Amino acid sequence: MATDIKDFECLVKVVKERHDRYNVNSTVASPVVTPVDPRLHSLYKKVTELIGIDETSAELINLLNNGDDMSKKHLKIVSVVGVGGLGKTTLAKAVYEKLKVEFECCAFVSVGQYPDVKKVLKDILLELDKEKYKDIHNLKRDEKQLIDLILEFLDNKRYFIVIDDVWSIQYWEIIRLALVETNLGCRIITTTRIFDVAKGAGDVYELHALSYENSRKLFYSRIISGQGICRHDEMDDVHEKILKKCGGIPLAIIAMASLLAGKQRDQWFDVYGSISFSRNGNLHVENTMKILAFSYYDMPFHLKTCLLYLNVFPEDYIIDKDRLIWMWIAEGFVHAKQQGAGKQFELGEAYFNELMNRSMIQPLENKLEHGMIRGCRLHDMVLGLIRSLSCEENFVTIFHNEQNAFSERQVRRLSFQRRTVGNIPRVEMGMPRIRSLVVYWCSSFQVVPLSRFTVLRVLALEDCPDIKASHLKHLGDLHQLRYLGLKDTGISC
Numbered sequence: 487m488a489t490d491i492k493d494f495e496c497l498v499k500v501v502k503e504r505h506d507r508y509n510v511n512s513t514v515a516s517p518v519v520t521p522v523d524p525r526l527h528s529l530y531k532k533v534t535e536l537i538g539i540d541e542t543s544a545e546l547i548n549l550l551n552n553g554d555d556m557s558k559k560h561l562k563i564v565s566v567v568g569v570g571g572l573g574k575t576t577l578a579k580a581v582y583e584k585l586k587v588e589f590e591c592c593a594f595v596s597v598g599q600y601p602d603v604k605k606v607l608k609d610i611l612l613e614l615d616k617e618k619y620k621d622i623h624n625l626k627r628d629e630k631q632l633i634d635l636i637l638e639f640l641d642n643k644r645y646f647i648v649i650d651d652v653w654s655i656q657y658w659e660i661i662r663l664a665l666v667e668t669n670l671g672c673r674i675i676t677t678t679r680i681f682d683v684a685k686g687a688g689d690v691y692e693l694h695a696l697s698y699e700n701s702r703k704l705f706y707s708r709i710i711s712g713q714g715i716c717r718h719d720e721m722d723d724v725h726e727k728i729l730k731k732c733g734g735i736p737l738a739i740i741a742m743a744s745l746l747a748g749k750q751r752d753q754w755f756d757v758y759g760s761i762s763f764s765r766n767g768n769l770h771v772e773n774t775m776k777i778l779a780f781s782y783y784d785m786p787f788h789l790k791t792c793l794l795y796l797n798v799f800p801e802d803y804i805i806d807k808d809r810l811i812w813m814w815i816a817e818g819f820v821h822a823k824q825q826g827a828g829k830q831f832e833l834g835e836a837y838f839n840e841l842m843n844r845s846m847i848q849p850l851e852n853k854l855e856h857g858m859i860r861g862c863r864l865h866d867m868v869l870g871l872i873r874s875l876s877c878e879e880n881f882v883t884i885f886h887n888e889q890n891a892f893s894e895r896q897v898r899r900l901s902f903q904r905r906t907v908g909n910i911p912r913v914e915m916g917m918p919r920i921r922s923l924v925v926y927w928c929s930s931f932q933v934v935p936l937s938r939f940t941v942l943r944v945l946a947l948e949d950c951p952d953i954k955a956s957h958l959k960h961l962g963d964l965h966q967l968r969y970l971g972l973k974d975t976g977i978s979c
Contacts, residue, residue: 546675
């Protein structure tokens, strides 16, 4: 893992040098609200309508349902495996949406690379019955108790569960203990990048890259909109070269198309020439990372800052748009020419829309208000880029364990994610400089008095049921505080 991170950091530096050398112009966000690019709607419409999804979803459904009448009654587990950015989650979601009506209860849950297993088990319960388990994240339960609750709920039920983004067979085996064996025709899908994990979970469905024809359709649906149809006289050599280098990886195609959508045609050659595409090895994954890195360096400074700030959120976190914008404003990332919170929020929304237009964040729609964007998520490859850059620039420090050593560098933004938080060791020297203290999905929270954080602008203690009012007794001493988040804590107004 450490070698992979170093390799990626080297890759990012190469991309930056080539971007600067070719002097490719960035498109600076307008000081007024940037509208959501209408061409994005063709990318983020219902997953069942996405380009190339029909054939792969039919194959996966057939694998789930094959066999004689007797074998169809047994629990069937199929694991979708493929490289990052290939669309494993999208495929699993498409099949989930098609089949869930056939089952008594369903759940779609993400695990991630460094999961809190208790949270994953609680997420499964919440997905299975949102009303019954609406307060499950506020209850103290150990893994065994949570597994027993799931087993009890699933007993004598025909269920369909998707466990997305599994990185370790160890974590999968714990989750598997909660999934009861029945003869009711239950189905489970897992997704993973790791073939050994897929084999250890069940039958394997290997997802392949998009065909050239589907790659072309996806590329042009972002550039031109509509059905991805482009007249042959509008095609040229650079289009073909770009598509070949994307290697049929949807994430790479969308990121590249979003990058080019804001540029003149004569700049496309400059962009293509400035990315040192790989020629051997695992070239499609590496090319995807280079495209994402180039997209980052192509952004104006204020967008880079806003994007790097997303490192304070845990992996697979649903980031609320409004909260994010207010956090940006509190940190001083949003500078409106006209005074007033309304103008600042309007400009912050423009930044959010621009990041979405560049396909650096994935929008999430409000189900109750069709077409309204309620928040976003990060693809894990984009998160990997952000974490590498954030570490390099000392932008956000993520606290992982009790042995974390922060060295002598100044900690400016400190994030606790999915863990038990004890006293912060060896960081007191940096507390006078910390501008953001962010705690998500943590328990047993103890921290030095808030009065020590003399320049704190953002305090977000969210999804942490153990946090009580006593933790905030020095809140009045935070004279520069601009944002306070207490969602799903033990504090009530």
